[in-house]
Amino acid sequence: ETGVTQTPRHLVMGMTNKKSLKCEQHLGHNAMYWYKQSAKKPLELMFVYSLEERVENNSVPSRFSPECPNSSHLFLHLHTLQPEDSALYLCASSHLGQGSGNTIYFGEGSWLTVV
Amino acid sequence: DAKTTQPPSMDCAEGRAANLPCNHSTISGNEYVYWYRQIHSQGPQYIIHGLKNNETNEMASLIITEDRKSSTLILPHATLRDTAVYYCIVRAYNNNDMRFGAGTRLTVKP
Numbered sequence: 001e002t003g004v005t006q007t008p009r010h011l012v013m014g015m016t017n018k019k020s021l022k023c024e025q026h027l028g029h030n031a032m033y034w035y036k037q038s039a040k041k042p043l044e045l046m047f048v049y050s051l052e053e054r055v056e057n058n059s060v061p062s063r064f065s066p067e068c069p070n071s072s073h074l075f076l077h078l079h080t081l082q083p084e085d086s087a088l089y090l091c092a093s094s095h096l097g098q099g100s101g102n103t104i105y106f107g108e109g110s111w112l113t114v115v
Numbered sequence: 116d117a118k119t120t121q122p123p124s125m126d127c128a129e130g131r132a133a134n135l136p137c138n139h140s141t142i143s144g145n146e147y148v149y150w151y152r153q154i155h156s157q158g159p160q161y162i163i164h165g166l167k168n169n170e171t172n173e174m175a176s177l178i179i180t181e182d183r184k185s186s187t188l189i190l191p192h193a194t195l196r197d198t199a200v201y202y203c204i205v206r207a208y209n210n211n212d213m214r215f216g217a218g219t220r221l222t223v224k225p
Binding site for chain 1: 156157159
């Protein structure tokens, strides 16, 4: 248990569906992240939210839409995805830059399969 | 962030110490060394981090060379459950993201 909870753990969706991934952190952090891990590839940073504002978007296609309603919750809204978007999506959180105190903690991930 | 170099794979006998090396020759003075591991199908797990002093916690020890250009993660008594991909990452103190490489796949054998 890392204090970062992701739901659902597994999701299968069609290319015309709209679904959302949810993340909740219980660590009192004020920065949250979405990462993507495709098969046999390193983790890729997708989005960073700091104090509920998006501070980084690493050229992610618009079919991925993040939402951070408060410092404890993060969503990734998915629509019209492609089969190549099938991957493990990881949520993480940390304190804002405070020296060594801003260790990033990850959730268990949501396995997404697009059919 | 500075890049790191790790061997792609290593084996270790169960009960022995596992020593995982990492080179980070371009590390800057404000960059920490972090280690994570990822067991198959799970999210990365934080292990330990340090700036220039050696560090130890309940999971592992981190040895950083005096010039800070390399480090070693030590799992003192490896078990089968330590089989995972281990990532060495250098990250500035004011940088709010973590850039992962390919890591080292450690296999602990009976």
